[in-house]
Amino acid sequence: MSAALAVCPAAAGNTGASSPVPANDAAILYRRTAHVCRTCLGPVMEHGGGYVCAVCDASGATPSSICGCGIKVQGPGGRRRLFACTPNPARGPASPSGYVITFAPEAI
Ligand SMILES: [Zn+2]
Numbered sequence: 001m002s003a004a005l006a007v008c009p010a011a012a013g014n015t016g017a018s019s020p021v022p023a024n025d026a027a028i029l030y031r032r033t034a035h036v037c038r039t040c041l042g043p044v045m046e047h048g049g050g051y052v053c054a055v056c057d058a059s060g061a062t063p064s065s066i067c068g069c070g071i072k073v074q075g076p077g078g079r080r081r082l083f084a085c086t087p088n089p090a091r092g093p094a095s096p097s098g099y100v101i102t103f104a105p106e107a108i
């Protein structure tokens with residue numbers, strides 16, 4: 001967890017670890033999805049045929065293996081209620097995320 005803020009003279013030509021999503025590197029292509037990480041609510045990105053969280057180290061073969069769509073809980077009457085990633089209905093300073101995890105419209 002050590003972040004080197006000072007640029008070492010020997011490594012001055014090899015910086016660029018500041019952005020979690022390299023936009024100009026064609027070899028490392030991240031595509032934003034409509035899903036958010038179930039662990040940290042970070043955006044889930046499609047990358048190299050799999051899906052990764054842009055914030056933490058979560059990764060999986062499908063979005064629902066790391067996003068809110070995969071969360072299942074025991075609801076009233078023993079029915080399982082599913083969560084789902086949806087566009088943030090109250091996006092603003094208090095909740096800047098583009099997508100959030102909410103209850104799915106129908107319990108399954
Ligand atoms: Zn995450």
Ligand SMILES: [Zn+2]
Binds near residue numbers: 035064068084
């Ligand atoms: Zn999802």
